[in-house]
Amino acid sequence: MRRSKFLACCVAAASVGPIAAYSQSRGQANAVLYEGGRLIIGDGTVIDSGAFVVENGRIGALGPKGAVTLPAGAARVDLTGKTVMPSMINAHVHIGYEGYTSWGAQNYTPQNVQNHLEREAFYGVGATVSVGSSPTDQSIRFQQDQQAGKLPPASRFLFMPGMAPPNGGPDAVLLKGTTALHAVYEVSTAQEARAAIQTMAAKRLKHVKIWVDDRRGTYPKMTPDVYNAVIDEAHKHQMLVHAHATTLPDQKAVVRAGADVVVHLVQGEKLDEEYLAILREKKPYWATVIGLGDRTEVCDNDPFVDQALPAAVVAAIRATSEARPLAPNCGPPSPNAATREATIANNFPKMIAAGVRLVLGTDAGIHAGHTFGSADHHELARWVQLGLTPSQAIVAATERPAELLGITDMGTLAVGKSADFLVLNANPLENIRNTRQIASVYLRGIMLDRNALLAAWKKAS
Numbered sequence: 049m050r051r052s053k054f055l056a057c058c059v060a061a062a063s064v065g066p067i068a069a070y071s072q073s074r075g076q077a078n079a080v081l082y083e084g085g086r087l088i089i090g091d092g093t094v095i096d097s098g099a100f101v102v103e104n105g106r107i108g109a110l111g112p113k114g115a116v117t118l119p120a121g122a123a124r125v126d127l128t129g130k131t132v133m134p135s136m137i138n139a140h141v142h143i144g145y146e147g148y149t150s151w152g153a154q155n156y157t158p159q160n161v162q163n164h165l166e167r168e169a170f171y172g173v174g175a176t177v178s179v180g181s182s183p184t185d186q187s188i189r190f191q192q193d194q195q196a197g198k199l200p201p202a203s204r205f206l207f208m209p210g211m212a213p214p215n216g217g218p219d220a221v222l223l224k225g226t227t228a229l230h231a232v233y234e235v236s237t238a239q240e241a242r243a244a245i246q247t248m249a250a251k252r253l254k255h256v257k258i259w260v261d262d263r264r265g266t267y268p269k270m271t272p273d274v275y276n277a278v279i280d281e282a283h284k285h286q287m288l289v290h291a292h293a294t295t296l297p298d299q300k301a302v303v304r305a306g307a308d309v310v311v312h313l314v315q316g317e318k319l320d321e322e323y324l325a326i327l328r329e330k331k332p333y334w335a336t337v338i339g340l341g342d343r344t345e346v347c348d349n350d351p352f353v354d355q356a357l358p359a360a361v362v363a364a365i366r367a368t369s370e371a372r373p374l375a376p377n378c379g380p381p382s383p384n385a386a387t388r389e390a391t392i393a394n395n396f397p398k399m400i401a402a403g404v405r406l407v408l409g410t411d412a413g414i415h416a417g418h419t420f421g422s423a424d425h426h427e428l429a430r431w432v433q434l435g436l437t438p439s440q441a442i443v444a445a446t447e448r449p450a451e452l453l454g455i456t457d458m459g460t461l462a463v464g465k466s467a468d469f470l471v472l473n474a475n476p477l478e479n480i481r482n483t484r485q486i487a488s489v490y491l492r493g494i495m496l497d498r499n500a501l502l503a504a505w506k507k508a509s
């Protein structure tokens with residue numbers, strides 16, 4: 049362990065600050081010392097046998113076992129043989145529409161938003177960002193209630209509005225939901241785009257999503273005039289722009305224009321040197337959402353995935369043997385699956401080598417039957433399959449999305465941070481699939497009652 053700032057000496061100085069406001073209303077007051085576990089810090093470093101103190105929902109001291117002293121009256125939890133990592137942060141989902149017996153705007157209630165956030169939390173995701181599909185004022189109210197401690201423990205809710213041309217933007221399924229809720233700002237001109245950004249900035253929003261996609265010629269596509277205005281105006285207000293773009297020309301265009309986050313991977317063509325040069329210069333964040341295009345893990349009879357889903361949903365997906373392009377199924381792989389995989393295997397490492405800043409995102413909730421929470425683990429495993437080390441994958445699921453989203457009290461195990469972490473029965477640095485060996489999930493220092501969540505989901509289904 050090389051970083052003395054983690055040691056107990058610095059607790060007093062680090063424990064005051066703006067992060068206190070969130071966690072003080074939660075968390076148990078009595079200190080608890082967790083010791084003996086392997087600590088994956090979230091920044092790429094590891095403490096092989098570590099210890100940390102949790103007090104008032106925050107990490108009060110952290111370091112190698114033996115270097116952290118037991119505060120008076122503190123309880124002690126032995127984590128020998130376990131691995132601890134920060135809770136993950138999912139920077140790209142679509143919360144609220146999935147109802148498991150139906151999908152759509154009629155399901156979009158605060159209770160259903162809470163349900164989806166509980167599902168993310170169950171799987172160790174401590175913060176979840178609904179991107180471009182959650183209605184603004186309702187979402188702000190939900191955030192206020194959550195921050196005030198009025199809601200049961202769940203993944204911390206973040207959201208950003210979307211912008212698209214009228215009748216453009218989200219795919220055919222999601223569009224039905226967002227249109228009914230007026231969740232996407234519809235803009236046709238640069239002037240309208242700037243006005244919309246100003247409205248968002250006045251509500252203190254920090255992120256916005258745009259779609260630059262004509263869906264193979266079937267949709268109106270946001271013009272360069274409009275997205276240049278979005279990006280320029282957003283940056284004037286210290287806002288970041290997340291751009292959906294799925295083709296090489298579109299990704300090139302939005303990154304060159306200054307989009308801060310690119311969403312999706314180019315899976316239909318190989319990247320060229322021109323794009324890689326742009327990436328090396330701009331170094332955007334990148335939410336791959338690979339899993340959205342993958343065969344669902346529901347087909348694999350994996351209890352890790354199945355446990356949180358209603359049995360009827362699992363059965364319906366497994367029973368579907370024909371290909372359904374916009375819904376999970378267990379049909380034969382699509383005819384272009386092998387080509388897609390080869391293109392991804394070519395493009396992914398090139399993006400990483402060019403210096404893009406990978407962040408976790410899953411697109412869960414965009415259509416019926418995609419899985420909140422387990423999809424996050426799928427995404428990590430895919431990255432490792434494509435050449436990342438497990439450590440790099442974990443950083444991209446923890447510290448880096450926290451940095452992107454300005455979540456200053458999450459993302460790493462460090463003094464002063466909110467005590468949001470997973471305890472794992474096996475070491476994911478040896479095998480990334482060990483992120484699925486979840487012994488427990490802690491949010492703001494309190495162990496999540498995962499069995500109670502499972503029981504409630506079973507009852508409802």
Ligand SMILES: [Zn+2]
Pocket residue numbers: 140141142179411414
């Ligand atoms: Zn999406």
